[in-house]
Amino acid sequence: QQKQEIKDLDQELLALEVSRANKLKDVLKRYVDILEKTSYLLQPDVYRLIDKEAMAMNQALLGNRRAIAQLLVNLTxxxxQQELDNRHRWQGLVDTWKDLKKEALQQMTLLLSPFMASKDIQEPPAVQKELEEMLTNQRVLQKVRLDHLCTICDLLPPNYNKNHLTEWYDSLTSLNKQLDTYHMDCLSLVRFLYEKIWQECLAHVQNCKKQLLDWKAFSEAEAESLVNPAFFLVVGEFQSKVEKKLELLDNSFETLAKQMEFQSADLFRYFQEAVKLWEEHQSVLLSQELELEKRIEQHRQKHNQENQVPKA
Incomplete structure (x- = not known):
């Protein structure tokens, strides 16, 4: 733009010089006519005078053209030189800008790493509190379950009842389901609490981006490209670690639920078999008792008959 302005100025000055030369030419012609009409000087003297003045004017005009040319050279x-200085200054600013970028990236890393390594993120208090409450409630539910298991002693032969035994098994199944449901609810709550932790991490990353933008060293797209990879690397590793723990906990709960279901059903079948054996034993004893009574009656009758023969 400056070069174009200089070029326009040069053309404008040259145009002014041409206009000035034309005006001087007209002035000289007019004075030639005036001098010739006055006849104060002879015509040759008039021409010599005008030539002398014209030569002086031409020298002045040439001087002006040289000055314009020199002005053009100086301005160029x-x-x-200004462009060169601006280039050097721009290069210096670019180097400073790159240094600021490196420093900003280091600062961002320093801000993100301690945050992710903090105890509030690695071991969230809300999650720890929920796990402690889960252990406490587990003990309570397990005690209720064990107390119910002990009541089977009141249902064993000879004081047994099939309906009561079935009700006992249904209650045990309900307690097992209650414990499993509680585990699933706790796991869902823990996942929800960790989701809140991810949101906190995301909010912290947004703050890091805002700081980068406030430093005026990055555009929004550059801040995204710098922060997101570091964030996803650190948070991704931590999230993967947490997901493995939660998956292990989920598998443990599932295994426990299946184990309780299998053991309860196996225990119920065992007691059903025990009751069945008791009933079979009772049936055999009853048959033997009837047979014994029958034999006793036969012996009694035989004994009575033998006692009646001597009397006869």
């Missing part, structure tokens, strides 16, 4: 040199 000044413009080139």
């Amino acid at each position: 040199e000044a413009t080139l």
Whole structure:
């Protein structure tokens, strides 16, 4: 733009010089006519006088053209020097900007790493509190379950009842389901609490981006490209670690639920078999008792008959 302005100025000055030369030419012609009409000087003297004045004017005009040319050279040199200085200054600013980027990236890493390594993120208090409450409630539910298991002693032969035994098994199944449901609810709550932790991490990353933008060293797209990879690397590793723990906990709960279901059903079948054996034993004893009574009656009758023969 400056070069174009210099070029326009040069053309404008040259146009002014041409206009000035034309005006001087007209003035000289007019004075030639005036001098010739006055006849104060002879015509040759008039021409010599006018030639002398014209030569002086031409020299002045040539001097003006040289000055314009020199002005053009000076302005061009000044413009080139300014561009060179601006180039050096721009390069210095670029180097400073790159250094600021490196420093900003280091600062961002320093801000993100301690945050992710903090105890509030690695071992969230809300999650720890929920796990402690889960252990406490587990003990309570397990005690209720064990107390119910002990009541089977009141249902064993000879004081047994099939309906009561079935009700006992249904209650045990309900307690097992209650414990499993509680585990699933706790696991869902823990997942929800960790989701809140991820949101906190995301909010912290947004703050890091805002700081980068406030430093005026990055555009929004550059801040995204710098922060997101570091964030996803650190948070991704931590999230993967947490997901493995939660998956292990989920598998443990599932295994426990299946184990309780299998053991309860196996225990119920065992007691059903025990009751069945008791009933079979009772049936055999009853048959033997009837047989014994029958034999006793036969012996009694035989004994009575033997006692009646001597009397006869």
